[in-house]
Amino acid sequence: MKAKHAPDNLGGQHLMEKRIAIIGGGIVGATAAYYLSTLPGHPNVQVTLFDSGTGQASKAAAGIISPWLSKRRNQQWYRLAKDGADLYPQLIHDAHLGTDVYQQTGTIVTREVPTDLEALADLAVKRQATAAGMGRITTLSAQEVQQRVPLLTAPQPGVFLSGGARVDGAALVNALLTRASEQNLTVRHEAVTLTPDERVVSSLGARQFDRVIVAAGAWTKDLLATLGVTARVRPQKGQLIELAVKDYPLQENMPVVMPEGERDFIPFGHGHLIVGATHEDDKGFDLTPDADVTEDLLASAQRLVANVTAANITTVRVGTRAYTDDFAPFFGPIPDHERFLVASGLGSSGLTTGPQIGRLLAGSALYGGTPDWSEYEKPLTTYLTSSLA
Structure with a gap:
């Protein structure tokens, strides 16, 4: 043409x-x-x-x-x-x-099983050959993950990519x-x-x-x-929650975390945390926050951070993706x-x-x-x- x-x-x-x-x-x-x-x-x-x-x-x-x-x-x-x-x-x-x-804080992708973590690290090294933007690759223990993201009270080991943002x-x-x-x-x-x-x-x-x-x-x-x-x-509904959490003034650049089996975990610093988002295929263009979905997102947050309750939720965001x-x-x-x-x-x-x-x-x-x-x-x-x- x-x-x-x-x-x-x-x-x-x-x-x-x-x-x-x-x-x-x-x-x-x-x-x-x-x-x-x-x-x-x-x-x-x-x-x-x-x-x-x-x-x-x-x-x-x-x-x-x-x-x-x-x-x-x-x-x-x-x-x-x-x-x-x-x-x-x-x-x-x-x-x-x-x-x-936008901020390059780095990304941590977690895996609980040691062999899965090793496979993930191997994949990172393989893809780094054609992806310089990935930055440094570091395999972290659960304790090292918690040191970088002190909000986490139930951390998993993971692979850290310094280029993540x-x-x-x-x-x-x-x-x-x-x-x-x-x-x-x-x-x-x-x-x-x-x-x-x-x-x-x-x-x-x-x-x-x-x-x-x-x-x-x-x-x-x-x-x-x-x-x-x-x-x-087709439309797909997506929801996420914003939470007020403990502020760590010396750790305002905490990495974002992609925890295995949980929702994405995005600390924005100043006691501001975002968890989500969902993928709902049967809701069309509905933009109404769903209480059950909010509860599910909160439950994911609670499995990662102790003492978080519904009272910590400051905002629920809803949008429509195209798939x-x-x-x-x-x-x-x-x-x-x-x-x-x-x-x-x-x-x-x-x-x-x-x-x-x-x-x-x-x-x-x-x-x-x-x-x-x-x-x-x-x-x-x-x-x-x-x-x-």
Whole structure:
């Protein structure tokens, strides 16, 4: 497929003025907006981002950036996640963001059985050969894990990766949109629809843009339907809890922990702990906190930290992720709709893979060309089909 807009000039010389729309202000949309405000040629681009603010997974998420020991067999996903993790330090530096948004605290992945721990350490060494971002690898006893994460009262032995990090999804998205708004971005807090003739309908009326990035998560299916495109994507509910716990002033940089058999354990310092998140396939777009799920998350926390009760819960966050049948994301130009780019299906790895996807889509929207992203994903026709055929 030949892209409609060929590259003009990557050196920042004159570009014909472009109008670009982004639908969805989550991690992909916000990162795309940021890069569209910084890439060469951005002064000649006007970007409008539409987001209703309802259900967004990124703003409800706090994540662990540590894909290197994943059990997934999908090598395309792994390359995407690995490159996404590698992108973070540069993105945070360039956008002038602080440790309240992202911090490389290191990650501890635990295993109780000694042979399992040894196998995990061997896997880390093997993958480190092609993943410098993993950093140092250290096998820790249960006591050494507790020394690094004194919150834990029932620690397990684990493998420590110094390159692992924590990220606050809401803080990251808001900061990237703020940076972009200082340049060429206008944010409109409303839902939109698409027309069969490829216009974006909002309170401003029906407008045609040079390029449109559809980054609407699980809502992508409904949006693309009016273009005659069926997207194989479904919603998944995710919940996590925030807890007020003992503050350790000398240990504000505690590693994040991926405990075997428990929910992710993310200390943010200053007595602030996040536990979660869940993966609920049968709740659709429901954003109501579920008391049973909250109890399950608390029980996971209690198995790791003594004396934590429901009174320690300060917030319950709920969001809607987008998933595909094979749990892999998809992104790129929509077949037969050259003005439109799409990204969806990121699932629970959205905070890891989203920035890399947003960066790639921003470049394609600005410069055009015929991108080949086959190293990261299956053909888009795996997930998108014409409903008019």
